[in-house]
Amino acid sequence: MSTDLPTDTQAVRQHYEAHITDVEALLQAIDKALDAQGAPATAQSLAALDQFHAGGLPMTEELARRAAPQPGDQVLDAGSGLGGPSRYLAAQWQAQVTGVDLSAAYVAVAQRLADRTGLASRVRYIEASITALPFPDAHFDLVWTQHVVMNVADRAALYREFRRVLKPGGRLAFFDPAAADGQPELHLPVPWASTAGSSHLLTLVQTREALAGAGFADLGIDDMTETVGTMLARQLTAGAPPAGPHLSMILGPAMAVTVRNFARNLQEGRVRLLMGVAEAR
Numbered sequence: 336m337s338t339d340l341p342t343d344t345q346a347v348r349q350h351y352e353a354h355i356t357d358v359e360a361l362l363q364a365i366d367k368a369l370d371a372q373g374a375p376a377t378a379q380s381l382a383a384l385d386q387f388h389a390g391g392l393p394m395t396e397e398l399a400r401r402a403a404p405q406p407g408d409q410v411l412d413a414g415s416g417l418g419g420p421s422r423y424l425a426a427q428w429q430a431q432v433t434g435v436d437l438s439a440a441y442v443a444v445a446q447r448l449a450d451r452t453g454l455a456s457r458v459r460y461i462e463a464s465i466t467a468l469p470f471p472d473a474h475f476d477l478v479w480t481q482h483v484v485m486n487v488a489d490r491a492a493l494y495r496e497f498r499r500v501l502k503p504g505g506r507l508a509f510f511d512p513a514a515a516d517g518q519p520e521l522h523l524p525v526p527w528a529s530t531a532g533s534s535h536l537l538t539l540v541q542t543r544e545a546l547a548g549a550g551f552a553d554l555g556i557d558d559m560t561e562t563v564g565t566m567l568a569r570q571l572t573a574g575a576p577p578a579g580p581h582l583s584m585i586l587g588p589a590m591a592v593t594v595r596n597f598a599r600n601l602q603e604g605r606v607r608l609l610m611g612v613a614e615a616r
């Protein structure tokens with residue numbers, strides 16, 4: 336897939352994979368850490384590794400309550416990362432989940448964790464760009480996405496692609512960084528971007544417009560900035576590592592700086608966090 340991606344998408348992949356030099360060694364290190372735990376890996380025990388968004392597992396649980404997938408629903412996790420949310424949806428909501436991610440390394444880790452959690456029959460991971468999904472029209476009951484859309488320059492086209500693969504009446508559930516009104520500059524780097532040119536935040540109004548233009552009815556969008564910003568600031572003040580040791584292993588030493596900048600951007604009102612559900616009309 337590497338050669339046919341647009342340059343800006345290749346740059347996004349490089350951003351996330353910058354610290355991964357040897358995928359096999361990474362998988363072995365993860366196996367070793369899980370073996371050392373002694374207990375079977377679960378969504379809870381893996382959360383510091385595999386929930387790669389602000390607020391961690393509690394925000395995944397909150398979004399799932401809003402999206403309320405039915406057992407057996409076909410769910411697309413767009414930008415599935417290391418797969419924490421997809422495995423949570425499979426384990427707790429009995430959904431059948433397909434995760435799509437740009438990074439072959441993340442796909443490999445997600446698949447290994449699916450094997451280790453006994454969920455491989457209910458989740459699968461595919462290396463592809465969510466801007467050109469390798470699925471037929473009207474395939475999914477739910478498109479789920481957390482902290483990915485801010486990496487895509489053409490949000491309107493992305494939402495049209497989500498709408499295309501959803502069955503009529505299907506839902507889009509999202510939890511994403513957004514621009515504050517006036518679009519103030521960010522403190523950089525942040526976890527999703529090293530430069531302003533690769534961060535594509537929309538305001539709440541712009542998000543609503545892009546959703547409506549793509550054929551979605553807004554079922555409710557909430558601003559989660561204060562809730563999550565307070566959680567994150569409390570963790571950092573308490574001296575807690577900004578991410579679990581395994582996520583730091585994947586994202587490298589810059590992780591701490593990017594998470595602190597994220598917290599500062601939230602505190603100063605430069606970034607908002609939006610959670611919502613929309614229905615395919």
Ligand SMILES: C[S@@+](CC[C@H](N)C(=O)[O-])C[C@H]1O[C@@H](n2cnc3c(N)ncnc32)[C@H](O)[C@@H]1O
Pocket residue numbers: 344347348351385386387388413414415416417418419420435436437438441463464465466480481482483486487526527
């Ligand atoms: C911050 S992580 C979030 C991962 C996951 N959604 C979670 O919450 O745990 C962003 C992920 O989006 C993926 N990504 C960014 N742009 C993408 C694209 N155009 N297509 C597929 N994946 C993309 C990255 O590779 C990365 O794994």
